[in-house]
Amino acid sequence: MQNELKSLLDAIAKQTDLSAEATDLLMSQAFAMTKTPEERREAGAYLTEAISKRKRPDVDVREMLGDVAEALNLSYIAKRYFNKDRTWLYQRLNHAMVNGKPASFTESELKRLSDSLDELSNKIHQISIQLTH
Structure with missing residues:
Protein backbone atom coordinates (compact mmCIF):
# COMPACT_ATOMS: atom_id res chain seq x y z
CA MET A 1 0.00 0.00 0.00
CA GLN A 2 1.27 3.49 -0.85
CA ASN A 3 2.61 5.58 2.04
CA GLU A 4 0.39 8.54 1.10
CA LEU A 5 -2.71 6.33 1.16
CA SER A 19 -18.99 14.72 10.53
CA ALA A 20 -20.36 11.97 8.30
CA GLU A 21 -19.90 14.22 5.27
CA ALA A 22 -16.25 14.97 6.12
CA THR A 23 -15.56 11.30 6.73
CA ASP A 24 -17.17 10.35 3.40
CA LEU A 25 -15.10 12.98 1.59
CA LEU A 26 -11.82 11.76 3.12
CA MET A 27 -12.68 8.13 2.42
CA SER A 28 -13.55 8.97 -1.21
CA GLN A 29 -10.18 10.69 -1.56
CA ALA A 30 -8.40 7.72 -0.01
CA PHE A 31 -10.10 5.08 -2.12
CA ALA A 32 -9.59 7.17 -5.28
CA MET A 33 -5.86 6.69 -4.66
CA THR A 34 -6.16 2.91 -5.02
CA LYS A 35 -5.26 1.42 -8.38
CA THR A 36 -6.59 -2.13 -8.18
CA PRO A 37 -9.48 -3.94 -6.52
CA GLU A 38 -6.94 -5.78 -4.36
CA GLU A 39 -5.45 -2.49 -3.19
CA ARG A 40 -8.96 -1.18 -2.44
CA ARG A 41 -9.71 -4.29 -0.34
CA GLU A 42 -6.37 -3.95 1.45
CA ALA A 43 -7.08 -0.28 2.19
CA GLY A 44 -10.55 -1.14 3.48
CA ALA A 45 -9.20 -3.86 5.75
CA TYR A 46 -6.44 -1.55 6.99
CA LEU A 47 -8.94 1.22 7.81
CA THR A 48 -11.28 -1.19 9.58
CA GLU A 49 -8.40 -2.50 11.72
CA ALA A 69 -21.36 -0.12 38.40
CA GLU A 70 -21.84 -1.02 42.06
CA ALA A 71 -24.17 -3.87 41.09
CA LEU A 72 -21.78 -5.29 38.50
CA ASN A 73 -18.91 -7.64 39.19
CA LEU A 74 -16.34 -5.79 37.10
CA SER A 75 -13.68 -8.41 37.87
CA TYR A 90 -10.47 -0.26 36.27
CA GLN A 91 -7.63 1.62 34.55
CA ARG A 92 -9.87 2.26 31.55
CA LEU A 93 -12.93 3.08 33.62
CA ASN A 94 -10.97 5.63 35.66
CA HIS A 95 -8.73 6.93 32.84
CA ALA A 96 -5.71 6.02 34.97
CA MET A 97 -2.28 7.01 33.71
CA VAL A 98 -0.61 4.03 32.00
CA ASN A 99 2.78 4.54 30.37
CA GLY A 100 2.32 8.29 30.72
CA LYS A 101 -1.09 8.41 28.98
CA PRO A 102 -4.63 8.15 30.31
CA ALA A 103 -5.98 4.66 29.66
CA SER A 104 -9.05 4.45 27.48
CA PHE A 105 -11.02 1.85 25.58
CA THR A 106 -10.55 1.17 21.89
CA GLU A 107 -13.54 1.04 19.55
CA SER A 108 -13.46 -2.76 19.56
CA GLU A 109 -13.19 -2.88 23.37
CA LEU A 110 -16.21 -0.58 23.68
CA LYS A 111 -18.14 -2.90 21.36
CA ARG A 112 -17.10 -5.93 23.42
CA LEU A 113 -18.12 -4.18 26.65
CA SER A 114 -21.45 -3.24 25.12
CA ASP A 115 -22.03 -6.83 24.00
CA SER A 116 -21.07 -8.18 27.43
CA LEU A 117 -23.48 -5.84 29.22
CA ASP A 118 -26.18 -6.81 26.74
CA GLU A 119 -25.54 -10.51 27.35
CA LEU A 120 -25.63 -10.05 31.13
CA SER A 121 -28.84 -8.01 30.94
CA ASN A 122 -30.48 -10.75 28.85
CA LYS A 123 -29.47 -13.39 31.38
CA ILE A 124 -30.82 -11.31 34.27
CA HIS A 125 -34.03 -10.66 32.36
CA GLN A 126 -34.53 -14.39 31.74
CA ILE A 127 -34.05 -15.14 35.43
CA SER A 128 -36.53 -12.40 36.30
CA ILE A 129 -39.13 -13.96 34.00
CA GLN A 130 -38.57 -17.41 35.50
CA LEU A 131 -39.05 -16.04 39.01
CA THR A 132 -42.50 -14.69 38.25
CA HIS A 133 -43.83 -17.68 36.27
Whole structure:
Protein backbone atom coordinates (compact mmCIF):
# COMPACT_ATOMS: atom_id res chain seq x y z
CA MET A 1 0.00 0.00 0.00
CA GLN A 2 1.27 3.49 -0.85
CA ASN A 3 2.61 5.58 2.04
CA GLU A 4 0.39 8.54 1.10
CA LEU A 5 -2.71 6.33 1.16
CA LYS A 6 -1.67 4.74 4.45
CA SER A 7 -1.12 8.19 6.01
CA LEU A 8 -4.56 9.37 4.89
CA LEU A 9 -6.22 6.22 6.26
CA ASP A 10 -4.40 6.70 9.57
CA ALA A 11 -5.62 10.31 9.72
CA ILE A 12 -9.21 9.19 9.09
CA ALA A 13 -9.01 6.52 11.79
CA LYS A 14 -7.62 8.92 14.42
CA GLN A 15 -10.34 11.54 14.04
CA THR A 16 -13.38 10.77 16.18
CA ASP A 17 -15.10 14.13 15.75
CA LEU A 18 -15.53 14.24 11.97
CA SER A 19 -18.99 14.72 10.53
CA ALA A 20 -20.36 11.97 8.30
CA GLU A 21 -19.90 14.22 5.27
CA ALA A 22 -16.25 14.97 6.12
CA THR A 23 -15.56 11.30 6.73
CA ASP A 24 -17.17 10.35 3.40
CA LEU A 25 -15.10 12.98 1.59
CA LEU A 26 -11.82 11.76 3.12
CA MET A 27 -12.68 8.13 2.42
CA SER A 28 -13.55 8.97 -1.21
CA GLN A 29 -10.18 10.69 -1.56
CA ALA A 30 -8.40 7.72 -0.01
CA PHE A 31 -10.10 5.08 -2.12
CA ALA A 32 -9.59 7.17 -5.28
CA MET A 33 -5.86 6.69 -4.66
CA THR A 34 -6.16 2.91 -5.02
CA LYS A 35 -5.26 1.42 -8.38
CA THR A 36 -6.59 -2.13 -8.18
CA PRO A 37 -9.48 -3.94 -6.52
CA GLU A 38 -6.94 -5.78 -4.36
CA GLU A 39 -5.45 -2.49 -3.19
CA ARG A 40 -8.96 -1.18 -2.44
CA ARG A 41 -9.71 -4.29 -0.34
CA GLU A 42 -6.37 -3.95 1.45
CA ALA A 43 -7.08 -0.28 2.19
CA GLY A 44 -10.55 -1.14 3.48
CA ALA A 45 -9.20 -3.86 5.75
CA TYR A 46 -6.44 -1.55 6.99
CA LEU A 47 -8.94 1.22 7.81
CA THR A 48 -11.28 -1.19 9.58
CA GLU A 49 -8.40 -2.50 11.72
CA ALA A 50 -7.14 1.01 12.48
CA ILE A 51 -10.59 2.18 13.58
CA SER A 52 -11.07 -0.85 15.83
CA LYS A 53 -7.79 0.00 17.59
CA ARG A 54 -8.61 3.70 17.94
CA LYS A 55 -8.60 4.90 21.54
CA ARG A 56 -11.75 6.67 22.70
CA PRO A 57 -10.85 8.95 25.65
CA ASP A 58 -14.04 10.90 24.95
CA VAL A 59 -16.20 8.00 26.18
CA ASP A 60 -16.66 7.99 29.96
CA VAL A 61 -17.95 4.50 30.68
CA ARG A 62 -17.73 5.03 34.46
CA GLU A 63 -20.14 7.96 34.20
CA MET A 64 -22.46 6.03 31.90
CA LEU A 65 -22.61 3.10 34.30
CA GLY A 66 -23.36 5.38 37.25
CA ASP A 67 -24.85 3.49 40.20
CA VAL A 68 -25.15 0.32 38.11
CA ALA A 69 -21.36 -0.12 38.40
CA GLU A 70 -21.84 -1.02 42.06
CA ALA A 71 -24.17 -3.87 41.09
CA LEU A 72 -21.78 -5.29 38.50
CA ASN A 73 -18.91 -7.64 39.19
CA LEU A 74 -16.34 -5.79 37.10
CA SER A 75 -13.68 -8.41 37.87
CA TYR A 76 -15.94 -11.03 36.30
CA ILE A 77 -16.53 -8.86 33.23
CA ALA A 78 -12.79 -8.21 32.82
CA LYS A 79 -11.93 -11.90 33.06
CA ARG A 80 -14.90 -13.42 31.22
CA TYR A 81 -15.22 -11.00 28.32
CA PHE A 82 -11.73 -9.53 27.95
CA ASN A 83 -9.50 -12.25 29.43
CA LYS A 84 -7.84 -9.51 31.51
CA ASP A 85 -7.61 -8.84 35.23
CA ARG A 86 -9.76 -6.28 37.00
CA THR A 87 -6.90 -3.76 37.11
CA TRP A 88 -6.98 -3.50 33.32
CA LEU A 89 -10.69 -2.70 33.35
CA TYR A 90 -10.47 -0.26 36.27
CA GLN A 91 -7.63 1.62 34.55
CA ARG A 92 -9.87 2.26 31.55
CA LEU A 93 -12.93 3.08 33.62
CA ASN A 94 -10.97 5.63 35.66
CA HIS A 95 -8.73 6.93 32.84
CA ALA A 96 -5.71 6.02 34.97
CA MET A 97 -2.28 7.01 33.71
CA VAL A 98 -0.61 4.03 32.00
CA ASN A 99 2.78 4.54 30.37
CA GLY A 100 2.32 8.29 30.72
CA LYS A 101 -1.09 8.41 28.98
CA PRO A 102 -4.63 8.15 30.31
CA ALA A 103 -5.98 4.66 29.66
CA SER A 104 -9.05 4.45 27.48
CA PHE A 105 -11.02 1.85 25.58
CA THR A 106 -10.55 1.17 21.89
CA GLU A 107 -13.54 1.04 19.55
CA SER A 108 -13.46 -2.76 19.56
CA GLU A 109 -13.19 -2.88 23.37
CA LEU A 110 -16.21 -0.58 23.68
CA LYS A 111 -18.14 -2.90 21.36
CA ARG A 112 -17.10 -5.93 23.42
CA LEU A 113 -18.12 -4.18 26.65
CA SER A 114 -21.45 -3.24 25.12
CA ASP A 115 -22.03 -6.83 24.00
CA SER A 116 -21.07 -8.18 27.43
CA LEU A 117 -23.48 -5.84 29.22
CA ASP A 118 -26.18 -6.81 26.74
CA GLU A 119 -25.54 -10.51 27.35
CA LEU A 120 -25.63 -10.05 31.13
CA SER A 121 -28.84 -8.01 30.94
CA ASN A 122 -30.48 -10.75 28.85
CA LYS A 123 -29.47 -13.39 31.38
CA ILE A 124 -30.82 -11.31 34.27
CA HIS A 125 -34.03 -10.66 32.36
CA GLN A 126 -34.53 -14.39 31.74
CA ILE A 127 -34.05 -15.14 35.43
CA SER A 128 -36.53 -12.40 36.30
CA ILE A 129 -39.13 -13.96 34.00
CA GLN A 130 -38.57 -17.41 35.50
CA LEU A 131 -39.05 -16.04 39.01
CA THR A 132 -42.50 -14.69 38.25
CA HIS A 133 -43.83 -17.68 36.27
